[in-house]
Amino acid sequence: MANFCDQFLEHVGISTDEFLTQPDPFPDFKLESVDDAALLEHVGISADMFCSQPDPFDEQTHSSGRFAAPISASAIEEKVQARIPEKTKAATRWGKTVWDCWALSRNSQRTVGDINPQDQYHIVPTSLQTTTAAEMNFWLSRFVFEVRRVDGKPYPASSVYGIICGLMRHFREELGRHDVNFLDKKDIRFAKFRKAMDPRMKELTAEGVGLEKRQADPLTMEDEDNITNWLNSEAYNANERSGLFGLRGMDEHRRLQVEQYKFGSDVNGRYMQYTGRI
Incomplete structure (x- = not known):
């Protein structure tokens, strides 16, 4: 407890010289003849309460090994990405790649004569960081009907659904946008897309796209x-x-x-x- 007050004032950047021009708050005491314990007792604080407390200005208190070393933002991001299975990452990349290929193909084939004045949007976006929900709702409604495989054949219904899920993960995991869920029935922003997706899924299923076709064993x-x-x-x-x-x-x-x-x-x-x- 020796010289605690002086150490405290020095730690917080206050010089004791500043008090020389101030009136003495304890006129009944002579500071040079009173120790710290007596001064604390005079203001109603028991010196015993400090016996079990660690010294707040002891450097060993802060380097005792209780906490881990500071972690960087890049290290946190690595751990966040590591939690996602590689197959899921690949499915996300596939969904975004299919979208980009469709967007570039559609944009390249569009001419001035094809523009419908009633359409709210005319260019399919590939960078989706600032794309609005209304814009995605507009283009997804067309995407599900127009998307095709590399050979020009339609995707099975399950594959179309997988592509949509990949796009949602792209928004959440890669763009940090957690406000996008195309398939949430409570989100009316994508109601038009969901209404378009339902008949397309039924069309693909009715046409038998993606159904397993294998040569059966001959009957005995x-x-x-x-x-x-x-x-x-x-x-x-x-x-x-x-x-x-x-x-x-x-x-x-x-x-x-x-x-x-x-x-x-x-x-x-x-x-x-x-x-x-x-």
Whole structure:
């Protein structure tokens, strides 16, 4: 406690000389003859309370190893990026690349005669940092109908959905924009896009885009006999067929195709697998 007051004033940058012109707040005491403990007791503070407290100006107090060394912003960013699986990063890059290719292709083919005065936007953006929700809503509604694979064929519905998710991750992870969720039904800013995406998904599914098509194993004579007997049985009727394959309505009955059936075998024997569409 020795010279605590002097050390404190010196630490905060106040010289004791400044007090020489001030009136003595403790006229009953002679400062040169009173120690620190007596002065603290005079103002109502017990010196014992300081015994268990660490010295706030002791350098060892701040270098005791309690806390880790200061971390840099770049180190934090590395750890943030490391939490994302590599496959997810690749899917994000793929989604953004498909968008860029479509945007550049659409912009290059656009002529003055193609511009519709009623359209609010005319150039598809590739740098999305400052793109507004209204602009994305406008272009996404067209993107889902126009996007194609490299060979010009349409993407399956699942791939289109994956591209949209990749674009959302690009906004969040790479641009730091967490205000964008195209698929959130509560976000009315992208209502037009979601309305456009729904029929496009149904179109792709109805057309069988992306459905698995593999060469089935040839049927044996026993398989043919079993199927023939089953089809000729009284148990097989429209209701039985709907219950077995989950068919809904007459449209699905009429549009059944061979590609929707696959024959295989497992530990229980041979089976016939049906793949539905809508």
